[in-house]
Amino acid sequence: MNWQNAIKDYQLFLKIERGLSQNTIDSYSRDLEKLQSFLEENAIKVTPITIDDDCIQQFIYDAAKKINPRSQARIISGLRSFFDYLIFEDYRESNPTDLIEAPKIGRKLPDTLSEDEINELISAIDLSHPQGERNRTILETIYSCGLRVSELISLKISDLFFEEGFIRVLGKGNKQRFVPIHHSAQKYILFYINNIRVHITAQKGFDDIVFLNRRGKGLTRQMIFMILKGLAVKIDLKKKISPHTLRHSFATHLLKNGADLRAIQQMLGHESITTTEVYVHVDKSYLKEVVETYHPRM
Structure with a gap:
């Protein structure tokens, strides 16, 4: 088995078996290709x-000179998954990454926006622009439902x-989940579908996709x-933001206003509650409020 065939088979496994x-x-594949290049160069x-x-x-030591600890940890995790796959398929009996310790990294807290900053972002959209109404609806939908960008661009009218x-x-x-959507976000989506999208000819395969570009195809992450x-x-916002920032803000604002962590976990589609718990660390004032509200000695 050569590297090219092994990586190709692994990609199929990740797509079909793990979904x-x-x-x-692509991220897993790039790390394996880096290992392959290192072997060829040396x-x-x-x-x-x-x-x-x-x-x-040797490969990890060489990579450590060029990347930060968090990226090192990701590469080690990716390689471990690849060799676990080879063991699963009976190509190997042991995983060569088992004795390699990943660098210690702190938990990275997600960036968030305040409610005022989100309102300012949405208010800055030029509604006279042909895509203005669509863009406002996109931001309202992400923030209202806490969607990942991949979930937004694949959202269907039938959903x-x-x-x-x-x-x-x-x-x-x-994995499918049902997420509550606020009536204001519903209003924006219905207005976009009935007044903007209706004038766009959807290309084949995109008839059911909610958000379309001018050519009638789905939007890209970029x-x-x-x-x-x-x-x-x-709006001269100094923070570095992405669509995920709106998702983080959705969760943080829910938690701050008293939402249950388990409910937030379900809405975000997190498999583990540990992933959702990061939002407790974002707003420490929430913990203080919980103690002051519910502790019998307060």
Whole structure:
């Protein structure tokens, strides 16, 4: 088994067996390609079957000179997953990354925006522009439902259950969940569909997609990033933001206003409550309020 074939088979495994998104698969693949390039540059002739922990350690040591600890940890995690796959398929008996310790990294707290900053961003949208109403609806939808950007661009008209007050979201690993949607966000979506989208001829395969570009195709992740980046510049916002910032803000504002952490976990589509708990650390005032409100000695 050579590296090219092993990586190709692994990509199929990640897509079919684990149901990962193409972006995640590409990220795993890039780390393996870096390892392959390192081996070629140093004339180290090993296959995915014969490579050992010493060789992996050399690669990690070389990579550490160029990347930060968080990226190192991600690469080690990706390699560990790849060799676990080879063990699963009976190509190997052991994982050469088992004895390699990932660098210690602190928990990275997500950036958030205040309610005023979000309102300012949305107010900065030029509604006289042909895509103005669409862009406002996009921001309102992400913030109202806490969507990932991949979930937003794949949202379908058939996923809208407004009478029940929910939308159906296809999340990571092709897992479906139903997320409540506020009536104001429903209003913006319906206005966009009935007054803007109706004048766009949807291309084949995009008939059911909610948000379309001018050519009738679905939006890309990059387009959503550019919309937000342009608005941030327009209002002179000094924070570095992305669509995920709106998702983080959604969760943080819910928690701050008294929402249950388990409910937030379900709405965000987090598999583990540990992932959701990061929002407790974002706003420490919430913890203080909980003690002051519910402790019998207060």
